[in-house]
Amino acid sequence: MKNLKVNLGIAMLVIASLTAVSCKNNNEEGNVDNSGMDHENMSEGSEMMEGGTQTSEDISGGENQDSQTGIIVNDYLELKDALVADNSEGAAKAGESLVTAFENFDRSGYEAGEQQEMTEIIEDAREHAEHIAVSDMAHQREHFDILSIDLVDMLAITGSPETLYQQFCPMYNNNKGAIWLSTSEEIRNPYFGQNMLSCGEVQKEI
Numbered sequence: 001m002k003n004l005k006v007n008l009g010i011a012m013l014v015i016a017s018l019t020a021v022s023c024k025n026n027n028e029e030g031n032v033d034n035s036g037m038d039h040e041n042m043s044e045g046s047e048m049m050e051g052g053t054q055t056s057e058d059i060s061g062g063e064n065q066d067s068q069t070g071i072i073v074n075d076y077l078e079l080k081d082a083l084v085a086d087n088s089e090g091a092a093k094a095g096e097s098l099v100t101a102f103e104n105f106d107r108s109g110y111e112a113g114e115q116q117e118m119t120e121i122i123e124d125a126r127e128h129a130e131h132i133a134v135s136d137m138a139h140q141r142e143h144f145d146i147l148s149i150d151l152v153d154m155l156a157i158t159g160s161p162e163t164l165y166q167q168f169c170p171m172y173n174n175n176k177g178a179i180w181l182s183t184s185e186e187i188r189n190p191y192f193g194q195n196m197l198s199c200g201e202v203q204k205e206i
């Protein structure tokens with residue numbers, strides 16, 4: 001009977017030891033699995049983050065839009081400077097360049113609603129640029145008035161590639177006034193040219 005009790009005690013100790021070892025192994029295996037799972041989740045998270053970043057194609061598309069807008073702004077500024085200098089021939093050449101720039105403007109990178117709005121703006125602006133290319137100075141200035149409004153509306157959608165100042169002459173068009181854009185805050189009036197060079201004021205920065 002005594003031997004039986006001893007044997008039972010030994011057996012219970014062995015079982016307890018095996019159970020402890022088994023639990024320990026399970027815990028270690030669980031830690032390994034969790035570690036592997038975390039690494040996998042982190043990798044998937046990294047891939048998702050990378051997928052959400054801006055691609056070089058997106059960046060180049062934005063740069064292309066800026067470039068197109070920049071061409072139009074530069075041609076417009078050349079036209080404005082020609083009118084300031086009372087240079088009808090120079091204004092006509094700038095008008096021709098604007099016609100081409102408006103015709104080549106790619107609107108596909110914009111949202112559908114913006115594309116529709118820009119199409120209307122660009123068609124109207126191109127028409128005024130066409131008139132400027134073939135008109136005398138007085139008519140060039142009349143069309144420049146509406147062209148300037150069109151360009152402001154366009155830049156509200158595309159953004160401006162550089163800092164521009166919207167300026168205003170209160171005396172043009174029978175004192176109804178007219179706006180234009182310039183890269184400088186200094187007033188150089190394209191509607192009266194050398195006759196009233198400094199007539200006007202800065203309305204806002206674009």
